[in-house]
Amino acid sequence: MIRLMKYELRKSWYLKAILLLVTAVAEAVFLIGLWGGKDSLTATGVLLLTILATTGTMVIGLGTVFVLHRDINTKQSCMLFMTPHSSYEILGAKLLENAISILLIGAFFFGLGALDITLLFAKEQALDRLWQIMSEMLRTINENLTIDAPHLAAFLWMLIADWLTTVVTACLADVLSASLLAGKRFSGLISVLFFLALNVALNWLIRLIMNQIPTDFVTSCVVGGCLSIVLGAAMYVVTAVLMERKLSV
Amino acid sequence: MLESRELTKKYGSKTAVSGISLKLEAGHICAMLGPNGSGKTTWMKMAAGLVKPTSGEILFEGAPVSIESRRHIAYMSTEPYFYTWMSAKDVGKYYEDFFEDFSVERYRNLLARMELTEDLKVKALSSGMAAKLKIAATLARDAKVWMLDEPFNGIDLLARDQIRECIVERAGEDRLLLLSSHLVEEMETLVDRAVYIREGVLIESVDLEQLRTERGLSMADLYRQIYTGKEVIA
Amino acid sequence: MQFDPMIPIWLQVMEDLEVGIITGKHPPGSKLPGGRETAVQYGINPNTAARVYQELEKLGLSETRRGLGSFVTEDGALIARVREQLAGKAVDRCMRDLARLGVERSAAIQMLLEREEKN
Numbered sequence: 001m002i003r004l005m006k007y008e009l010r011k012s013w014y015l016k017a018i019l020l021l022v023t024a025v026a027e028a029v030f031l032i033g034l035w036g037g038k039d040s041l042t043a044t045g046v047l048l049l050t051i052l053a054t055t056g057t058m059v060i061g062l063g064t065v066f067v068l069h070r071d072i073n074t075k076q077s078c079m080l081f082m083t084p085h086s087s088y089e090i091l092g093a094k095l096l097e098n099a100i101s102i103l104l105i106g107a108f109f110f111g112l113g114a115l116d117i118t119l120l121f122a123k124e125q126a127l128d129r130l131w132q133i134m135s136e137m138l139r140t141i142n143e144n145l146t147i148d149a150p151h152l153a154a155f156l157w158m159l160i161a162d163w164l165t166t167v168v169t170a171c172l173a174d175v176l177s178a179s180l181l182a183g184k185r186f187s188g189l190i191s192v193l194f195f196l197a198l199n200v201a202l203n204w205l206i207r208l209i210m211n212q213i214p215t216d217f218v219t220s221c222v223v224g225g226c227l228s229i230v231l232g233a234a235m236y237v238v239t240a241v242l243m244e245r246k247l248s249v
Numbered sequence: 250m251l252e253s254r255e256l257t258k259k260y261g262s263k264t265a266v267s268g269i270s271l272k273l274e275a276g277h278i279c280a281m282l283g284p285n286g287s288g289k290t291t292w293m294k295m296a297a298g299l300v301k302p303t304s305g306e307i308l309f310e311g312a313p314v315s316i317e318s319r320r321h322i323a324y325m326s327t328e329p330y331f332y333t334w335m336s337a338k339d340v341g342k343y344y345e346d347f348f349e350d351f352s353v354e355r356y357r358n359l360l361a362r363m364e365l366t367e368d369l370k371v372k373a374l375s376s377g378m379a380a381k382l383k384i385a386a387t388l389a390r391d392a393k394v395w396m397l398d399e400p401f402n403g404i405d406l407l408a409r410d411q412i413r414e415c416i417v418e419r420a421g422e423d424r425l426l427l428l429s430s431h432l433v434e435e436m437e438t439l440v441d442r443a444v445y446i447r448e449g450v451l452i453e454s455v456d457l458e459q460l461r462t463e464r465g466l467s468m469a470d471l472y473r474q475i476y477t478g479k480e481v482i483a
Numbered sequence: 484m485q486f487d488p489m490i491p492i493w494l495q496v497m498e499d500l501e502v503g504i505i506t507g508k509h510p511p512g513s514k515l516p517g518g519r520e521t522a523v524q525y526g527i528n529p530n531t532a533a534r535v536y537q538e539l540e541k542l543g544l545s546e547t548r549r550g551l552g553s554f555v556t557e558d559g560a561l562i563a564r565v566r567e568q569l570a571g572k573a574v575d576r577c578m579r580d581l582a583r584l585g586v587e588r589s590a591a592i593q594m595l596l597e598r599e600e601k602n
Contacts, residue, residue: 003346006346007343009336009345010332011332012332014334075326075328075329075330076330076332077299077329077330078299078324078326078330079330079331079343081298081299082297082318082319082324083322083348084299084316084317084319084347084348085347085349086316086318111272136356182260182261186393245301246301247301248258248294248299248300248301249299249300254541275531277530279530280528340534352529369494370485373486384499410526414526416520417522417523417526417527417528417529418519418523418528420522420528420531434488437486437488437492438486438488438492438525438526438528438531439527439528440528441528441531457492458491458492458493458531458534459493461488461489461490461492462491465489466489467488467489468488469488470488470489
């Protein structure tokens with residue numbers, strides 16, 4: 001299993017390397033602006049970093065799906081599917097590698113963000129002020145929102161759970177399309193359609209269940225996240241079964 | 250050792266393999282013959298577990314082909330299939346990681362005989378070198394069944410002789426080697442059984458020495474007879 | 484070695500080995516190459532090579548010693564007989580070819596003697 005994951009990482013390291021490289025550039029811009037006193041550069045840096053942080057994890061997730069697509073639909077499929085591993089292990093390795101990468105990259109950006117914010121306001125010596133401003137902003141959105149550990153943690157949990165499940169959904173869509181169409185012309189398009197359909201169904205189901213539960217922000221995030229994970233796990237099993245029984249590469 | 254029972258594979262309205270029942274015993278080197286698109290590759294891929302049958306069974310040592318059988322079956326597809334970011338050394342590492350019967354030493358030995366080096370990048374290989382690399386990796390395994398799909402494609406004469414030698418070296422009483430190739434005449438002395446397939450259907454399965462003794466025909470003669478429908482004068 | 488694909492391969496390899504034994508390439512009592520070695524050398528199936536050795540043994544031209552391999556017989560008379568046989572076949576082939584060309588038997592023998600004299 002670890003070996004499978006090792007190769008999954010090798011297959012996608014290119015993407016991750018580019019992400020890190022662009023992040024390094026953005027960080028450099030930010031730092032130059034900060035120390036050079038060029039506010040425009042600092043702001044650009046912050047903007048770039050924020051975009052990278054939010055899209056970075058998405059890109060990694062997409063990367064996993066693309067690699068799966070390639071592994072199923074090109075001649076390279078022999079490499080993976082002739083090994084004595086079950087589809088559960090093969091798919092599981094991909095998803096695990098993806099999850100770990102997302103968590104690591106997420107933690108990386110979190111750390112970087114914390115570092116940068118500290119730098120920014122250490123310079124301006126207004127860290128408290130930042131906190132106040134942000135809390136006020138949130139209060140105007142919703143009375144009950146505050147930035148504190150539980151809220152942040154719950155929110156992040158839901159975000160990550162949601163995203164991981166989205167990746168599994170995309171994998172299922174791709175395998176479904178490949179199994180039914182056997183690489184015919186529009187299989188890529190069809191898998192996107194499957195994906196959208198599955199997403200809609202999933203969201204509908206989650207909303208249905210969530211409406212039964214009276215919630216506050218933290219609980220809804222936590223429960224929502226858990227629900228996502230459960231559904232994600234179910235889809236993982238379905239995808240693996242499809243790969244094992246129906247998929248011809 | 251490898252048996253298919255009424256094995257069928259359909260892709261939509263197209264039938265690639267139609268009810269092939271075939272039994273291949275250990276201890277033989279068998280040629281799978283037929284024009285392009287006759288179903289040879291599909292049959293092999295089903296034996297390798299890469300393609301799932303529409304109906305019928307494919308068995309390895311009496312049990313349906315499974316994850317376990319992949320440990321003992323080595324399939325080499327016609328096209329290049331290594332990851333493009335790999336070097337020959339990486340390929341060896343990959344096979345070593347996933348196949349217990351793979352020997353790095355044998356791999357290096359085969360690479361040397363094919364005049365390839367470990368630092369070559371898969372991306373940079375000519376088609377002939379890529380073909381030789383595939384063979385080196387596949388034959389470096391100590392499988393019970395080897396299925397080589399067009400192993401001689403794009404390879405020069407001397408390398409073909411070398412490959413034939415390597416194939417003979419891997420053959421044994423407890424092994425099965427299945428070769429599919431268009432170079433029928435070159436395989437005459439190498440194989441001892443031949444299976445003729447046309448349009449997904451098994452036409453004939455013969456023991457070659459018997460064919461020569463009883464009918465005075467070579468493997469190529471029978472091929473011509475089957476696919477042109479004309480009697481060959483012995 | 485060039486093979487005729489319409490004649491059993493084992494037969495052809497066996498004949499080659501027989502010739503080897505007769506001409507002294509494989510002297511009486513010497514060890515013959517192993518089955519696998521023979522297979523690689525001739526580019527044939529190990530099965531076929533095994534058959535060759537079986538047939539050689541049937542003829543009495545070789546004997547297998549457990550764990551040691553196959554050895555050429557020391558029976559000089561047998562070897563001489565086989566030489567006769569193969570030589571006879573060669574003569575028959577020659578006569579058949581000449582007959583196909585319409586050359587009469589006595590004329591054929593005459594030709595053989597004349598050519599022999601010239602050489």
